[in-house]
Amino acid sequence: MQLYNSLSRRKEEFIPVKEGQAGVYVCGPTVYGHAHLGHAKSYVSFDVLVRYLRYLGYATTYVQNITDVGHLTDDGDEGDDKLAVAAQKEKKHPMALAEYYTRSFFEDMDQLNCVRPDISPRATGHITEQIELIQTLIDKGVAYEANGSVYFEVAKFEGYGKLSGRNTDEMISGTRVEVSPDKKSPTDFALWKKAEANHIMQWPSPWGRGFPGWHLECSVMSMKYLGVTIDIHGGGLENKFPHHECEIAQSEAANEAPFVKYWMHNNMVTVDGTKMGKSLNNFITLKEAFTGHHERLTRAYDPLAVRQLILNSHYRSPLDFSDAALYAALSGYTRITEAVQAVRKALAAATEGDLNPAIQAQLTAFKARFEEAMNDDLNTSVALSVLFDQVRLTHTLLSEGKATQATLHAIDDQFTLLGGDVLGIVKSSYNQAGAGTDDSLVDKLVTLLIDQRQHARKAKDFATSDLIRDKLAEAGVELKDTPNGTDWSLK
Amino acid sequence: MQLYNSLSRRKEEFIPVKEGQAGVYVCGPTVYGHAHLGHAKSYVSFDVLVRYLRYLGYATTYVQNITDVGHLTDDGDEGDDKLAVAAQKEKKHPMALAEYYTRSFFEDMDQLNCVRPDISPRATGHITEQIELIQTLIDKGVAYEANGSVYFEVAKFEGYGKLSGRNTDEMISGTRVEVSPDKKSPTDFALWKKAEANHIMQWPSPWGRGFPGWHLECSVMSMKYLGVTIDIHGGGLENKFPHHECEIAQSEAANEAPFVKYWMHNNMVTVDGTKMGKSLNNFITLKEAFTGHHERLTRAYDPLAVRQLILNSHYRSPLDFSDAALYAALSGYTRITEAVQAVRKALAAATEGDLNPAIQAQLTAFKARFEEAMNDDLNTSVALSVLFDQVRLTHTLLSEGKATQATLHAIDDQFTLLGGDVLGIVKSSYNQAGAGTDDSLVDKLVTLLIDQRQHARKAKDFATSDLIRDKLAEAGVELKDTPNGTDWSLK
Numbered sequence: 001m002q003l004y005n006s007l008s009r010r011k012e013e014f015i016p017v018k019e020g021q022a023g024v025y026v027c028g029p030t031v032y033g034h035a036h037l038g039h040a041k042s043y044v045s046f047d048v049l050v051r052y053l054r055y056l057g058y059a060t061t062y063v064q065n066i067t068d069v070g071h072l073t074d075d076g077d078e079g080d081d082k083l084a085v086a087a088q089k090e091k092k093h094p095m096a097l098a099e100y101y102t103r104s105f106f107e108d109m110d111q112l113n114c115v116r117p118d119i120s121p122r123a124t125g126h127i128t129e130q131i132e133l134i135q136t137l138i139d140k141g142v143a144y145e146a147n148g149s150v151y152f153e154v155a156k157f158e159g160y161g162k163l164s165g166r167n168t169d170e171m172i173s174g175t176r177v178e179v180s181p182d183k184k185s186p187t188d189f190a191l192w193k194k195a196e197a198n199h200i201m202q203w204p205s206p207w208g209r210g211f212p213g214w215h216l217e218c219s220v221m222s223m224k225y226l227g228v229t230i231d232i233h234g235g236g237l238e239n240k241f242p243h244h245e246c247e248i249a250q251s252e253a254a255n256e257a258p259f260v261k262y263w264m265h266n267n268m269v270t271v272d273g274t275k276m277g278k279s280l281n282n283f284i285t286l287k288e289a290f291t292g293h294h295e296r297l298t299r300a301y302d303p304l305a306v307r308q309l310i311l312n313s314h315y316r317s318p319l320d321f322s323d324a325a326l327y328a329a330l331s332g333y334t335r336i337t338e339a340v341q342a343v344r345k346a347l348a349a350a351t352e353g354d355l356n357p358a359i360q361a362q363l364t365a366f367k368a369r370f371e372e373a374m375n376d377d378l379n380t381s382v383a384l385s386v387l388f389d390q391v392r393l394t395h396t397l398l399s400e401g402k403a404t405q406a407t408l409h410a411i412d413d414q415f416t417l418l419g420g421d422v423l424g425i426v427k428s429s430y431n432q433a434g435a436g437t438d439d440s441l442v443d444k445l446v447t448l449l450i451d452q453r454q455h456a457r458k459a460k461d462f463a464t465s466d467l468i469r470d471k472l473a474e475a476g477v478e479l480k481d482t483p484n485g486t487d488w489s490l491k
Numbered sequence: 492m493q494l495y496n497s498l499s500r501r502k503e504e505f506i507p508v509k510e511g512q513a514g515v516y517v518c519g520p521t522v523y524g525h526a527h528l529g530h531a532k533s534y535v536s537f538d539v540l541v542r543y544l545r546y547l548g549y550a551t552t553y554v555q556n557i558t559d560v561g562h563l564t565d566d567g568d569e570g571d572d573k574l575a576v577a578a579q580k581e582k583k584h585p586m587a588l589a590e591y592y593t594r595s596f597f598e599d600m601d602q603l604n605c606v607r608p609d610i611s612p613r614a615t616g617h618i619t620e621q622i623e624l625i626q627t628l629i630d631k632g633v634a635y636e637a638n639g640s641v642y643f644e645v646a647k648f649e650g651y652g653k654l655s656g657r658n659t660d661e662m663i664s665g666t667r668v669e670v671s672p673d674k675k676s677p678t679d680f681a682l683w684k685k686a687e688a689n690h691i692m693q694w695p696s697p698w699g700r701g702f703p704g705w706h707l708e709c710s711v712m713s714m715k716y717l718g719v720t721i722d723i724h725g726g727g728l729e730n731k732f733p734h735h736e737c738e739i740a741q742s743e744a745a746n747e748a749p750f751v752k753y754w755m756h757n758n759m760v761t762v763d764g765t766k767m768g769k770s771l772n773n774f775i776t777l778k779e780a781f782t783g784h785h786e787r788l789t790r791a792y793d794p795l796a797v798r799q800l801i802l803n804s805h806y807r808s809p810l811d812f813s814d815a816a817l818y819a820a821l822s823g824y825t826r827i828t829e830a831v832q833a834v835r836k837a838l839a840a841a842t843e844g845d846l847n848p849a850i851q852a853q854l855t856a857f858k859a860r861f862e863e864a865m866n867d868d869l870n871t872s873v874a875l876s877v878l879f880d881q882v883r884l885t886h887t888l889l890s891e892g893k894a895t896q897a898t899l900h901a902i903d904d905q906f907t908l909l910g911g912d913v914l915g916i917v918k919s920s921y922n923q924a925g926a927g928t929d930d931s932l933v934d935k936l937v938t939l940l941i942d943q944r945q946h947a948r949k950a951k952d953f954a955t956s957d958l959i960r961d962k963l964a965e966a967g968v969e970l971k972d973t974p975n976g977t978d979w980s981l982k
Contacts, residue, residue, distance in 0.1 A: 093552070093609070095610045099610055116594065119587050120590060124616055125615055126616075204619065204623055225584060441966060445968075449936065449940060455955065472939070474935075475932060477936075
């Protein structure tokens with residue numbers, strides 16, 4: 001498998017540190033609000049990475065942190081803690097706020113069918129480890145204490161800038177806010193910040209009471225759970241600098257070993273062509289997308305349609321969300337879903353017999369093309385197009401009505417493997433009548449009504465047969481008469 | 492409200508530390524396996540406490556910890572860490588194991604309709620705070636370091652034994668395992684344990700690398716989130732000694748202030764009359780109870796039937812789970828549910844008009860009796876009996892068929908308030924056809940079939956009308972002809 005490594009700026013063959021194993025660390029959310037479309041793009045992208053690594057047979061450990069302290073309002077070393085600000089606004093303890101939004105985050109990720117990380121470590125849960133790393137950096141002479149805070153001395157670490165490609169002059173001119181007089185250089189960044197007495201989140205340390213800098217947690221928690229050199233570190237493009245650059249400096253200065261073999265960055269999202277912003281009325285949370293409660297949306301979207309839209313483009317490409325794009329993704333998602341359901345329905349009535357060798361050959365070719373696309377830096381849009389080819393094959397086969405059980409099984413299995421296990425958009429089972437519906441009961445009731453309609457038609461009581469059809473249509477059940485009987489579907 | 496205080500061994504009026512506020516800390520699970528019936532008894536009991544405190548208007552903060560380190564296999568100072576043992580068995584990192592079983596725990600608690608705690612702090616997330624408390628205890632001369640471990644010197648704390656009522660001689664004779672030679676007295680207990688080099692969970696400390704003693708986390712986390720003196724500390728009876736006794740010693744020695752105003756302990760559970768034990772085949776997890784996949788169970792139980800069984804008895808009484816008892820609780824739960832559903836259905840067709848003053852008076856009397864029972868140390872079994880009185884009133888009223896909208900609304904509101912908000916067994920809305928079913932679609936389809944059956948009967952086509960009834964019965968839909976038409980229900 002080739003992955004684009006942001007560090008080398010080219011695609012590279014994936015060769016893990018330990019043969020057969022893969023350690024993946026992805027920067028998780030700062031839990032001070034509900035997850036939005038930007039989170040979906042990042043976590044669906046890396047979810048597919050983890051799923052595909054497992055598909056390829058790597059024993060994969062997936063760590064994704066929860067930031068519940070240290071992320072300041074300026075995304076750098078100044079301002080207030082984002083959690084403390086939100087907690088004050090919502091009149092909650094910051095930890096109660098973190099609890100609430102962490103739960104909300106995982107609810108949304110579950111809806112998007114993202115596999116849960118194996119470990120979801122919290123920044124506040126690793127204060128001891130963070131203090132330990134700071135002490136190591138001080139002992140090695142690359143960090144210094146000043147007035148109760150500790151800073152990383154960028155000039156002492158040769159590789160600073162290698163990920164983002166920025167040089168020190170650019171960094172200095174990019175420093176927007178007033179620089180703390182404690183810093184030796186404006187490029188130095190905080191490892192530990194002295195807390196004012198009234199600061200609600202603070203811990204004791206060798207340098208007095210304070211709290212860790214934002215970048216520190218990821219170095220510490222990836223090291224603790226995945227080792228000194230990890231295989232893959234993922235995150236949004238916006239985290240490349242300063243966040244990831246600082247992680248590299250901390251980890252490599254402390255461990256004197258490479259921090260990450262493959263850096264992967266997903267691109268940003270826009271909404272209706274514009275960067276999301278709360279003042280622009282185009283800031284859409286996932287809960288709003290799933291319920292349709294947003295003025296930019298005309299309907300509620302199935303979470304898997306949101307997922308499909310994300311997979312339609314490459315993770316390294318920007319993605320524009322719009323109602324029209326979501327609707328198109330929903331149509332695509334529905335086409336795949338209907339094909340899978342049709343195969344499974346046909347399976348129940350299919351005859352025994354051998355697997356059709358021509359179909360088998362086509363399935364094998366699809367699988368090869370799918371893997372080829374995924375091996376090319378997770379080209380999910382091409383992988384999806386292969387699934388659509390299989391949808392077309394399915395419809396052709398079903399219209400001929402001669403497929404054996406073995407053939408249909410092979411098709412279903414491949415939908416489940418590639419569309420389900422890897423891409424996460426094919427479910428292992430469906431409620432035919434939609435989410436939250438008892439499939440079999442509705443099926444029995446509709447079948448009984450179809451029988452009654454048939455009974456009425458035979459008796460030439462067309463008033464009754466039409467009434468049944470119309471009433472079913474009102475309830476959202478559409479009938480379709482075919483030579484083999486009456487099929488039904490939900491609108 | 493009167494609560495039985497395990498410390499004073501009598502019922503006392505609840506007077507919180509801060510007027511109008513209540514801080515509740517409950518010992519949470521050690522996350523090395525799925526939750527079982529014993530967990531259900533404890534967490535449903537304290538869930539009702541929290542719900543009732545909120546009903547009474549107290550601004551309540553509910554903290555329930557997650558133990559993910561330090562709980563040793565002997566439940567004391569010896570043996571291996573329960574998480575490390577399970578992690579080795581399941582070939583996972585202990586933190587991945589904790590993640591998995593924490594999620595499983597909350598899934599089960601959600602099913603039991605337990606309100607989520609405001610904060611669910613983890614022991615591993617508070618190592619810094621635990622080290623800080625140990626240092627305080629050493630500084631105060633009540634703890635000593637020995638060979639890399641730190642022990643609390645029980646002889647230095649006067650009140651030791653005041654909760655459990657044990658004296659030191661009893662405690663010494665109760666010491667089953669070989670006592671560490673580092674301890675000055677067998678009653679001393681570990682605050683910090685030195686870790687062997689290969690111990691997977693260890694942190695740096697002023698006394699070398701190690702891990703915290705089990706009791707420490709609760710002192711630290713209750714103090715951090717609820718203050719030095721907390722209103723209510725809850726837990727299972729089995730935690731009274733040594734766990735809670737040690738918490739008192741640590742907290743009061745450190746803070747020189749009372750630790751807990753009201754200690755509350757729920758009683759134990761048995762299954763078929765015997766203490767639960769893995770070797771006895773009577774160890775039933777909640778997932779097994781909810782799915783019926785256990786040889787002691789004849790069916791799957793609605794989680795709220797499990798909840799109802801717990802509320803049928805007092806939290807301070809032992810509770811015996813059996814298939815028969817669960818089945819009886821299910822019947823009771825179903826009676827309440829059906830009455831609430833009947834009221835809500837009748838509401839749709841009810842006429843406008845005043846609230847019947849006689850009914851209003853009865854509802855007020857029910858509410859007073861309900862509160863009286865709950866104010867008497869949470870007597871939920873009497874509170875439930877009041878709900879059943881309201882069920883009877885409801886059926887009488889509905890059979891007369893004259894209740895106004897206002898009257899039915901008053902009944903529904905009281906069911907929702909007392910049975911829902913406080914006891915957690917009445918839902919704000921139901922899927923008539925059971926969990927996971929699209930209520931309105933099933934209702935429309937069944938209504939259409941009832942119409943068809945009526946049509947057939949009018950045409951004296953009894954073969955058809957009987958067929959519809961029989962097929963519906965096969966699908967689990969039971970018809971009941973009444974003077975006002977045909978009602979239906981799901982079996």
